[in-house]
Amino acid sequence: MLNKKFEQIQLSHGGGGKEMNALINDMFFTAFANPILTSQEDSAQLQLSGTTAFTTDSFTVDPLFFAGGNIGKLAIAGTVNDLAMMGALPEYLSCSFIIEEGFAIKDLQTIVTSMAEEMQQSGAHIVCGDTKVVPKGCADGIFINTSGVGKIIKQGISVNNLQNDDVIIVSRDIGRHGAAILMARDSLSLESDLTSDCASLWPIVEQLITANIDIHAMRDATRGGLSAVLNEWAMASNVGISVDEKLIPVSTEVQGLCELYGFEPYDLANEGTFIMALPRAAADKALEVMTQYCHCDQASIIGYVTDAHNGKVILNTPWGSSRYLDIPQGELLPRIC
């Protein structure tokens, strides 16, 4: 019914009246269907117990569609990952759209379908939502906010919990999401199979927890990349972190783009790549679990925690020299996520 009447989003789709109800019923409730969502109350009603993780993220990525994903997949994976990184089961999500008048209904349908598909990776459900439409020129296409709640099933994972002699593991080759967006934005016609790493990390985190891996800290390396995560950890736990450049997996495509643009892969955003700090004795078992997943077949120990240079990250180059790996400054790539 919706698609027959309109090909583009109208202001009335956000007006709180008939047209908005039709959009919500025909598209959102159909794609995201579950009894909590469709209850029509002002809020979802959840049964929660224990310690619950709560997180939020707004997505403004440009372009909306890129190699390896789109804003919808990203909006689900991003919030699912924020929960997973706390050892929390991604249970319930909210979803709030800000849509520009004139946005193509078929693109919205593609995005919504991607969201529904991506939720199947973790078993999360959208249980409440909101839809706003702004006049043409007041937003750029579509922005999506997702917030999430879920039960923490592995306690103690914390930015403050890095311990001397912990090893640092990265789950896969870094910088793919940033590089994929850069490629899509500049319509680079490089011969490249480069895709974003955009993915829900809960399945692999669940296996690490099931295998009783003693995870001290875990974080997905989104905006600010590997550099930002390691620096936040070093400062929060007041430890030094030493990483070896030659151990950090970087694809040749990402390396090539970095050389072309003068970026460092450590600063580029990822959307399905995580960093973990854990006792050295647990590292082999963790890698064994991780490398069962094809996107983690390059999971590697890239360094360790030390009591030297507290609060700093040291990058050791293949030529024997060392330098501080700083937290990124300025803006590398606006609207990366």
Added chain:
Amino acid sequence: MLNKKFEQIQLSHGGGGKEMNALINDMFFTAFANPILTSQEDSAQLQLSGTTAFTTDSFTVDPLFFAGGNIGKLAIAGTVNDLAMMGALPEYLSCSFIIEEGFAIKDLQTIVTSMAEEMQQSGAHIVCGDTKVVPKGCADGIFINTSGVGKIIKQGISVNNLQNDDVIIVSRDIGRHGAAILMARDSLSLESDLTSDCASLWPIVEQLITANIDIHAMRDATRGGLSAVLNEWAMASNVGISVDEKLIPVSTEVQGLCELYGFEPYDLANEGTFIMALPRAAADKALEVMTQYCHCDQASIIGYVTDAHNGKVILNTPWGSSRYLDIPQGELLPRIC
């Protein structure tokens, strides 16, 4: 430190690096300070039990500042009210900003200060957040998403729970928010003291619950106004609702603006006005509680639930005629909230 360096938001304030950390620490953590928020983890950690309400809302109001409030006050009151309307204590909020490059830091500070002040009305706390900056022209000033969770302390309030012979109470005169935005937008130079009704409703809801009022349904009449709420109720509970035009409080200022623009006050948005369905026997006590609050001194019974015209709302005019009060169609006022 932040204010000395920049007068306007830069893209780097959303880049995930040093500048973003400074904005978060110097402005957001200062205004919203609480131990859960400042823990620096990927998600807030909450202790929840029983039945929890979960809701989300994105705010895109234009203009950002209006008589009686601003987007910040609105973003807190709106989500607090969605929780309150479910009989839930507004406990924890998330806050996600999408800011246009070049936005004045002093305006952001004003908005953030309003948010902190408005949270004092309900005791809610912001426990997690996100900040995105988009290039100039990609958004209009600032958009704010707030999501909220809180324990339901009064069970059974539901859109499906209207019962024959329930009375319908409105908490105050209707249409103020819509009218205030209209005035602000058109820079109307009418001599008018009209202000938005924007307010957190938890204090009054808490008193109604404490007084053991048997609330069957309760909803704040935001987008779509009184018409939308009553129609949703009539359809969801499969009942008729009969309301008397002469009993519905409308200020002379709102009435005047409606006549000028050809709007109906029933369709105009409110942001601190709620509708309640409850047994006739409980109405006096409810009104006694409500009228203790100055913004509810006009709280009134405006109609009742009937088993005639199921799924429809009947508006009885002062001249003895009746008509269906329909759910609004089209878009009255884009970016009302």
